[in-house]
Amino acid sequence: MKLKQKIVLTSVATLLAVSPAVGMIQPSQTVLAATNKRQISQKDKLKLNHNAYIYNKKGKHTKKLLRKGTLVKYQGKISQNDFADNLYFYQNYSNAHRYQLTITKIKGADYFKIGKNQYIKAANVDAIDGNKLLFNQTTVTVKTKAPQIFMASKNRALTTGKYYKKGQKLVVDQLGGMDVLANSFPNAYHIKGTDYYIWARDVTARQNMDSINYDVRNTTVVEVKRDNSKAPLYAFNGEVITPKGFAWTSLAPIKVNGAIYLWNEQENKAELYYHLTNHYQKMANLKTSPSFPEVVKINTVKIGDAFIKASDVKYVDGKFLKPINSASQAEDNAKIAMSESEELDLKDLINKQIAVQGSIKYKLSSFYKRYNYDQAIDDAKSVLNKGTVSAAQAQYLIWNIKTAKDELDGAKVKVGNLNKLTQNERLAIELLVSNVYSKETDTESLYCQMTMSEADESVFELSIENERDHNKVISTKMMKTSDFAEER
Structure with a gap:
């Protein structure tokens, strides 16, 4: 019943x-x-x-x-x-x-x-x-037949030619905007354990995820506080190293990759600083900007290994940075010499430079990331050659080398067939080559042109030009496609 x-x-x-x-x-x-x-x-x-x-x-x-x-x-x-x-x-x-x-x-x-x-x-x-x-990951269900996406250099979204089926479930671990040109950055989910993405509009998510900026996914962006355009830059020892005649522009994004307390012996106190990711920054040239800050002329400036006080900036985007030390540790370690183990660790990292520079991660990273790593090594060598090194500085140098190495992200473009590239695969290779060889410093602005024959896609001609010298060609050479791409 x-x-x-x-x-x-x-x-x-x-x-x-x-x-x-x-x-x-x-x-x-x-x-x-x-x-x-x-x-x-x-x-x-x-x-x-x-x-x-x-x-x-x-x-x-x-x-x-x-x-x-x-x-x-x-x-x-x-x-x-x-x-x-x-x-x-x-x-x-x-x-x-x-x-x-x-x-x-x-x-x-x-x-x-x-x-x-x-x-x-x-x-x-x-x-x-x-x-x-x-949540840091979730499951999404495909609503309708949806294209598989991969991310080329400079956050560019391209399709692989493959599709996900309606009803297919995927585990995703990031959500962020991808560049499709036309000043548009629609959200896409990164599919966990793969190099691929799917448009957020094509799926239904089980849980919410934080939308990030894929272009700065592993870094943090800050900006100087309002009316604080002359916020100074500092060296590790507390010396002001702001380039003479330059200042920050309003709302200028500054990438930082670490938070650290530095001990200032003259002021007898430790303060929290952010470590700037890049040695080159875009700043306002006060000499050529008489109406600053209303009208500014921007230049790329070499600032070296620099810090900015946390109190002079505000958080904008990216991950929150946990200080690598405390105020008391900064003071204590500034007053003692580095230990034998710290010296060995530092020398070991320096000795690995050649191996790192021979890796794909290094070779296919952007100029700025390669330069940051090379300078971290050179700075460590220079400090060691001067003699006595404090524990605080040794710990920072070790952190700086490891961080710069971890930020190397070069990788070959994954293709279906090296002998028969699709249009998007060729474009992805072109974007990668541009990312590797283009650079803008205080002395030059280089960009490259890539020419590949459809009859022979195994090689291409690379031409590098200097925009600041009337687009003068400074080098031309033949390159192997296999140095920049590999089959899945």
Whole structure:
């Protein structure tokens, strides 16, 4: 005999303060349904992105099921954690700081507490206090036949000629804008464990992800604070090294790749600084900009290995930087000599220079990344040759070499057939060659032209010209395509 299931109404208080009042199905399981009515407030509540069971602290579900879209009061504390890379959210429509709700680990999975001995899986939460909860990876479902994308140099999106099928599920671990020209940067997901991407518009995501700028995915961008265009640059020893006659322009993006406390012996204090990623920067030439800051003339300037005070800039984009030391460590290590192990580590990194320079990662990186690495090695050699080195400086030099090496990202273009390149594969090779050989410094502005015959795609002619010298050709040579591309 079939048993009829009786549907009864229950109060918000009875069902864990779930908003609004919902229906319960008995006797097999409790189902808390969402409503179509507009919620007055999501403060102190979680919003679900999926039907979610309630679990106890041992990880056993209680047969109570919360419906997708339901608002549930949570228990726990909201705290700021700018270094969180999973299960975080922003507040007040600003990405200046990241926040997290207390996370409970049960059998290796992440949960949020919603009552006494009652938890729901974090994977089923869409928002906290009305703010989208952001995950470091998720699963997407392809909505319709969608092109497979790869990223060429300079963040350029190109298609491989292959497609993903409708209904196919993919695990993705990044979301960001890709360049399709026409000043357009539509979002695409990076497919985990591959070199490929898929347009966000072509899929439905299980959870939210933070949208990043792929062009600066592994770095951080800051800008000088308003009315602080003359924020100085410093050397490791605290000396001001700002190029004479130059200043920062308003809202000028500055790439930085590290945060470090530096000890200033003259001022007897340690302050937090950011390490500038590149030795060349675009700055306003005050001599040729008499109406600065309203009208400016921009030049590329060589600044060397430089730092800027964290108090002089504000965060704009990219990952948050955790200081590599503390203020007390900066002071203590500035007053003692480097240890024997630090000296050995530093010399070992220097001795690996030739091997690094022979790698594809080095050879096919941009001029700036190769230059940053070479200068990090040269700076370390110079310091060691001068004699006594403090522990603080040795630790910084080790960090600087390792960081510059890690930023080398050269890679060959993946192609289907080296003897029969597609139009997009040829374009990707051309973009890679341009990225490797083009450069702009304080003395020259080089760009290259690549000429490949359709009859023989195994080689191409590379011509390098100097724009500052009336586009004078400074070199022409034949190159092997296989040095820049390889078959999948």
